[in-house]
Amino acid sequence: MTIAVPATPALHARIPGSKSLTNRALLLAAAADSTSALGAPLVSDDTTAFREALSGLGVRIDPCDDDSVWNVTGLGRGPVGTGTAWCADAGTAARFLPPFAATGHGDFGFEGSDQLTARPVAPLADALRRLGAEVTTGPGGRLPLRVRSQGLDGGALTVDSTLSSQFLTGLLMAGPLMRRPLALTVPQLVSRPYIDMTIALMRRFGAEVDEAAPGEFTVRPTGYRGADMPIEPDASTASYVFAAAAITGTSVRVPGLGRGSLQGDLRFTEVLARTGARVETTDEATTVTGTGAFRGGFTVDMGEISDTFMTLAAIAPLADAPITVNGIGHARLKESDRIAAVEGNLRALGIRTETGRDWITVHPGTPAPARVACHRDHRIAMAFSVLGLRAEGITLDDPGCVAKTFPGFHEELHRLFPRHSVPTAGSSRP
């Protein structure tokens, strides 16, 4: 006789809006010739920095219904005037806003935290100079960046986007505001799915952008039309609750993140499927169910979805064989050197690792209690919090750094998995 075991109902995770969609939509709405409504935008440090920087450039953004909608009154062109924008830790602000400013008329500065200042912007500054803007940067071609411009003509340009796809996104989004068509040749590119996201959003706001051959982009000088846009939940953020499901044998469903998603990072679920988790994606939602198995013994290229490699690497000690992640050299240029940060923390937990310029191998093992060094990197904090669901004594030295993209992370992880304790204000736990 078989006894039917009732399936445990899936836990419904409340994942906030996508940072990448929110900040793109903000910029496109700011450039549009009418108003736009952004539904369910992300409210976090990165989007606040982006919003405030746009306000400083003269764009009106009115939050309604407790931040569930942001109404943006577009300028219908680039900004005019003079001012300095604070980009905080947000790579998207430092890389998307200067090209937009260069399509306007005036003198605009962009500054950021020490962490952001350590990250590259030189290829973007170089591209803007070749398009006719006067651009200065700080030492080593980094922030602070200053743009003096009388609008951009457009034309043909080869762009180096090997360190970050955000340079190309910034230039593409500025294209419709130029006086003539913009033709960009990009021989090599990292994080490709973010470019597909950029193109999809530009089209929603009325732009004409094409990729006639791989790496050959053309943008016509059409300007943008206002559009109403609901923002999907953030797929990179969802990786933490999906990973938590996989290692705890539970089922977690993220509504609003379905088959038509614009976010490449949803492909993290394919990586989890290789470990033995069950993944179901419908038009409306994605559900990951842990099966009890957590298989290793594979190598996976996560170059296109590198924000999620730490989610896998942090839980990899629980697998039954080593896991190697490769193609992630550019992850050394983010909020932290993420390969070094993951390796340092796993070693502190007593886990064997090997690394190279663009890869890491994590061996199975039982994590020992240790304090995780977050390096003020939200993803290090969130990834190791997930491991803490299956390992004793893991604490974070800076739990609050999750505010970059998910201020309520600890509360939501605790709601779904009560074992995760919420840090008290000002404390360095859990």
Ligand SMILES: O=C(O)C1=C[C@@H](OP(=O)(O)O)[C@@H](O)[C@H](O)C1
């Ligand atoms: O365009 C975007 O919204 C992003 C692109 C990616 O950066 P890189 O292109 O630098 O890899 C990603 O890591 C970042 O979190 C967001």
Ligand SMILES: C=C(OP(=O)(O)O)C(=O)O
């Ligand atoms: C790399 C990231 O952010 P940024 O937009 O600052 O590049 C990230 O969120 O993982």
